[in-house]
Amino acid sequence: MNATIIGLGLIGGSIALDLKKAGIVSRVTGIDLCSAHAEEAARLGLVDEVVQIEAIKDADVVIMAIPVSALVKLLPAVLDLVPSHTVVIDAGSTKSQICKAVANHTKRSQFVAAHPIAGTENSGPSAAFSGLFKNKTNIICERERSSPAALELALKVFDALGMNTIFMEPEEHDRHVAYVSHLSHVSSFLLGQTVLDIERDEKNIFDLAGSGFASTVRLAKSSPDMWAPIFEQNAEYLSQALLEYIMHLQKFQYYLMKRDAKELHKIMTEANRIREILNGIELKQPKPSTVK
Numbered sequence: 001m002n003a004t005i006i007g008l009g010l011i012g013g014s015i016a017l018d019l020k021k022a023g024i025v026s027r028v029t030g031i032d033l034c035s036a037h038a039e040e041a042a043r044l045g046l047v048d049e050v051v052q053i054e055a056i057k058d059a060d061v062v063i064m065a066i067p068v069s070a071l072v073k074l075l076p077a078v079l080d081l082v083p084s085h086t087v088v089i090d091a092g093s094t095k096s097q098i099c100k101a102v103a104n105h106t107k108r109s110q111f112v113a114a115h116p117i118a119g120t121e122n123s124g125p126s127a128a129f130s131g132l133f134k135n136k137t138n139i140i141c142e143r144e145r146s147s148p149a150a151l152e153l154a155l156k157v158f159d160a161l162g163m164n165t166i167f168m169e170p171e172e173h174d175r176h177v178a179y180v181s182h183l184s185h186v187s188s189f190l191l192g193q194t195v196l197d198i199e200r201d202e203k204n205i206f207d208l209a210g211s212g213f214a215s216t217v218r219l220a221k222s223s224p225d226m227w228a229p230i231f232e233q234n235a236e237y238l239s240q241a242l243l244e245y246i247m248h249l250q251k252f253q254y255y256l257m258k259r260d261a262k263e264l265h266k267i268m269t270e271a272n273r274i275r276e277i278l279n280g281i282e283l284k285q286p287k288p289s290t291v292k
Contacts, residue, residue, distance in 0.1 A: 001025050004051070004059040006078070008032040008041035010119060011091050012065030013128025015161065016046045021130055022160035029055060041125040053081070061087045061153060068092045069229035072101045079107040087150045089114050089157065093177065094233040095141045095170035109147040112154040115139045115173065116163055117181070121221040134162035141170045178237035183245060185219050185227055186238070192220035 003025045005012045012030070019025045030047030032038040038050040056062050062078060064071055071092050078088055079102060089112045092098050099113050118136040120127060138158045143151060158165050168176070195217070231238055248267075255263040 001060045002027045002029070002058060004029045004031065004056050004062045005047065006031045006053075006056075006062065006064045006074070007066035008037050008046060008125050008128075009065065009123050010127040010132070011116070012063065013041055013044075013046040013125050014118075014130070014132040015063055015065060015091070015116075015157075016041075017128060017130045018133065018161050019157065024156065024160045025061075029059070031055075037125055041128075044125055044128070046125055046128055053078075056081055056086070057083060059086055061089065061157065063089045063091065063157070065091045067226050067229045068094050068098065068233050071098050072233075075102055075111070076105055079105050079111060082107070082110065084110070086110060087112065087153045089154050091116055093181065093230045095139075095173045097233050099142055099145075099170045108145055110150055112146045112150050113141040113170070114154060114158070115141075115177070116158065116161065117177075118163075121218050123223040123226065131162075133158075136163055138163040138165045139173055140165055140167050141173055143167050174234050175237045178234055178241045182230060182234055182238050183241045185222060186231070186242065187245070188217050188219035188222075189227075192217040 001024060003016075003019055005016050005028060008016070008030045009032075012032075016028045016030065020028055027049075028047045029049050029051045030038065030041050031051060031053060032041065041047055042050050056078060059082070062082060064075065064078065066074065071090055075088070075090065075098065082088060084107075087110055090098060091114060093115060095113055095115060102108055102111055105111070116133055116136065116138045118133045120132075138161075140146075140151070140154065146154070155165060195213075252264070252267060255267070
């Protein structure tokens with residue numbers, strides 16, 4: 001099987017590495033609009049060759065790992081170009097607008113709308129590494145709109161990455177990730193900005209920053225080129241998540257100003273329940289999915 005990866009950063013590069021490692025592809029070609037990224041990906045051995053977009057006609061599977069704003073624009077053109085046997089899979093962090101972009105495309109059945117949930121705060125080809133997706137969750141949307149053959153090949157790809165696949169509708173997906181992914185990135189970006197604003201006047205603030213601060217703002221190092229389009233595409237659900245988050249912040253501030261340690265303790269105790277959930281996730285050893 002020949003695979004073409006469009007977008008050779010952390011996600012695309014890591015997919016390429018693990019598909020080659022799993023031995024399910026005989027050749028991996030890559031496409032990236034940034035010539036420096038394309039050259040770096042080839043030099044690092046992420047892909048066997050960097051090609052132009054027309055070369056996707058020779059691919060059995062095309063995986064698109066580019067910003068969601070670019071996905072909406074490029075996906076229809078990619079489906080126009082591929083032959084009837086080629087499966088196209090995206091890795092976008094939003095799903096509603098991407099699915100709508102090809103809802104009436106004549107080759108819609110060759111497309112699998114997916115979101116492999118994995119990543120780090122780093123970006124670019126040098127950030128790619130084998131094992132990024134192992135035991136992580138992959139979401140496929142509108143499974144009924146993909147042909148059985150396309151769905152089977154997509155699951156073969158995600159099984160090779162070591163992922164556990166579940167199925168959702170696009171709106172459900174976007175609503176959930178607004179809370180568990182997108183909100184945490186907004187929080188990290190804005191906490192970083194808040195501290196930077198203070199640091200302009202208080203030069204020693206970073207001397208006091210410990211591991212807690214570093215871990216909390218880690219996501220603020222993520223690429224704005226990737227995350228700004230995600231926030232824009234999921235604005236409705238993310239805005240609702242932010243309203244609820246702000247409500248909790250205001251409640252905490254209210255009891256803080258009243259110096260009500262009992263209520264502050266109660267809020268933090270309730271929040272501690274997240275530990276049980278996260279510990280449970282870490283203990284899970286999900287098995288790759290297969291078509292039923």
